[in-house]
Amino acid sequence: MIAAFIQSPVFRLLPVGVILLALQNTLFVDLQPAGVIVQVLLALAAAAGAAGGADRGALAGFVLGLIYDLGTDSPIGATALTMALGGVVAGIAWTIMVDPPWWLAAVFTTIGAAAGELAVPVLRIFIGEAEAFEPRFTRVVIVVAIAAGALSPLFVPLSRWCLRIRKPDWKALAE
Amino acid sequence: MGIYSPVRRRLIIALLLSSVLLLTLDLRGNQIFDTMRNGFQQAMDPLESAAEVVSRPIRNAWRGITQYDDLADENEDLRRQLEAQRADQITYRAAVIEFQALLELNNLPSLSDYDAVTARVIGETPNNLDQIIEIDKGEDDGIDVGMAVVSEGGLVGKVTRVFDDRSFIMLVRDQRFAVRAKVPGAAPEEPEGPEPPPTSANAIPHDDLTTTTTLPPSTTTTVPGATSSTAPGGVPGSSTSTTSTTSTTTTTTIAATTTTTIPPTEKETGTVVGQGRGEPILLRFVRENIDAGRFEVGDAVMTEGGEGSLSPPDIPIGTISRIRRQSGSAGPMIEVQLGADLERLSFVRIVLYQSLEEAAGDGG
Numbered sequence: 001m002i003a004a005f006i007q008s009p010v011f012r013l014l015p016v017g018v019i020l021l022a023l024q025n026t027l028f029v030d031l032q033p034a035g036v037i038v039q040v041l042l043a044l045a046a047a048a049g050a051a052g053g054a055d056r057g058a059l060a061g062f063v064l065g066l067i068y069d070l071g072t073d074s075p076i077g078a079t080a081l082t083m084a085l086g087g088v089v090a091g092i093a094w095t096i097m098v099d100p101p102w103w104l105a106a107v108f109t110t111i112g113a114a115a116g117e118l119a120v121p122v123l124r125i126f127i128g129e130a131e132a133f134e135p136r137f138t139r140v141v142i143v144v145a146i147a148a149g150a151l152s153p154l155f156v157p158l159s160r161w162c163l164r165i166r167k168p169d170w171k172a173l174a175e
Numbered sequence: 176m177g178i179y180s181p182v183r184r185r186l187i188i189a190l191l192l193s194s195v196l197l198l199t200l201d202l203r204g205n206q207i208f209d210t211m212r213n214g215f216q217q218a219m220d221p222l223e224s225a226a227e228v229v230s231r232p233i234r235n236a237w238r239g240i241t242q243y244d245d246l247a248d249e250n251e252d253l254r255r256q257l258e259a260q261r262a263d264q265i266t267y268r269a270a271v272i273e274f275q276a277l278l279e280l281n282n283l284p285s286l287s288d289y290d291a292v293t294a295r296v297i298g299e300t301p302n303n304l305d306q307i308i309e310i311d312k313g314e315d316d317g318i319d320v321g322m323a324v325v326s327e328g329g330l331v332g333k334v335t336r337v338f339d340d341r342s343f344i345m346l347v348r349d350q351r352f353a354v355r356a357k358v359p360g361a362a363p364e365e366p367e368g369p370e371p372p373p374t375s376a377n378a379i380p381h382d383d384l385t386t387t388t389t390l391p392p393s394t395t396t397t398v399p400g401a402t403s404s405t406a407p408g409g410v411p412g413s414s415t416s417t418t419s420t421t422s423t424t425t426t427t428t429i430a431a432t433t434t435t436t437i438p439p440t441e442k443e444t445g446t447v448v449g450q451g452r453g454e455p456i457l458l459r460f461v462r463e464n465i466d467a468g469r470f471e472v473g474d475a476v477m478t479e480g481g482e483g484s485l486s487p488p489d490i491p492i493g494t495i496s497r498i499r500r501q502s503g504s505a506g507p508m509i510e511v512q513l514g515a516d517l518e519r520l521s522f523v524r525i526v527l528y529q530s531l532e533e534a535a536g537d538g539g
Contacts (some may be wrong), residue, residue: 022222024301027230031237035453037303055183062190066197070215072300073307073336073343076208077197084190120304127202131350132304134451140303 009163010063016162017067036143041068043148045083046112047155049090050105052165057087060159078123086116106152113148117141213338289487290527292316296520306349306452313340321485323526329491329514331523346517347456348449354486355479356447356458358470444479447492458509470498476511487528
């Protein structure tokens, strides 16, 4: 069982997620382009979707979202759901091309991150918050999405390593 | 999604449904989740400290690049303000001491009557929607959910979640934040148009005041021979006559009393709500009473307190920075400039105050 866990995609994702959460809580709280906090865990979830497809994006988003929920004050499952959605949306890239070039992966990481960030206030409305949309929300979505796209050349290979996606796997899926 | 097998689709749906299930369980209140969260956050502490140290040069460089000009301008501005406020501070301090003494004299509660705990800010929520900070004090120090949190500048927020040795504070600017507030002492508005000239030294231009005018004896007449007289205009019952065979002295005291109502120091109440980071705080549901006085930019806004409020009365929130008057029956939209600087919070104080309703709830 332990061997199976070590071999599973989650095993590498957990320490990477925890390290990114520590950076999110310290570095990225201060580094705010246009006054917006860049969401690195969401960027990694979306990159995983762009790199490995919707199912792997959903898995990465779920795990990273749970780490985020445990490490912050947000309700457990809330960020897991929105990040999983972000990963699934980014995974749509695979409907176009199984092995997308870096720029296409960046485009779909951007779209996935935008979808994930957009899902946050929508979910808040579902759980009963009256005014979940801030006036500056459009800017938040744009900055978070662009930052995720900018980080994708780093995060796409990182997510491939975390989820153990190898080149033969991509080809097998394409065939 | 044509390339996805049913197994992969099922996996996606299962993950999404699991998230919804976890969310539902947590929103209903789950002790296991709270314990897990607390344990995870304690385990994260050393890692975050390491990340803090490692990332400090990057953050300093970023601040240097993005905030240098702003900081230089702000520094200059603050120096100017400090100079201007030095004299005011002495006056205000004396006034505060007098105010506290008066409250004590009248057995009225003041903010200094409540115990408070000082705590260090150790974190900030890393998402863009919530405006929440984390402090290093919790239930062990007597902190409870709902308690007001203040800094030197005034109200900062309220406690929303408490663990043994840490708590989460929702800042005033969070969209979910709301607290009853008041604008004390709105000045009566001067009537428009030319002011009527005063008719006498005692004349008061506003007819909304109580006046009690006692005129000096209007007539003092000494008449040889037996004469008794009452001065014209004398009010029966208020004039006295003394008659003697040699001389008559008539002393008349006219007391003219008009009884009307003096408007008390006005106290308009409303609700202060946050609108998110970078947006002004709003004072809503407040009705402007023209007779009593209009709000003006610079008026103080304070917590109202009261039986149902989680916050004690008279905590300064800020000052009115903008008033948007609306046509129709809607009250004005008032923007409030916060007294506390939420961007530079290092230490905060938690007022250990429980409203009467809360205290009754705990007791019962």
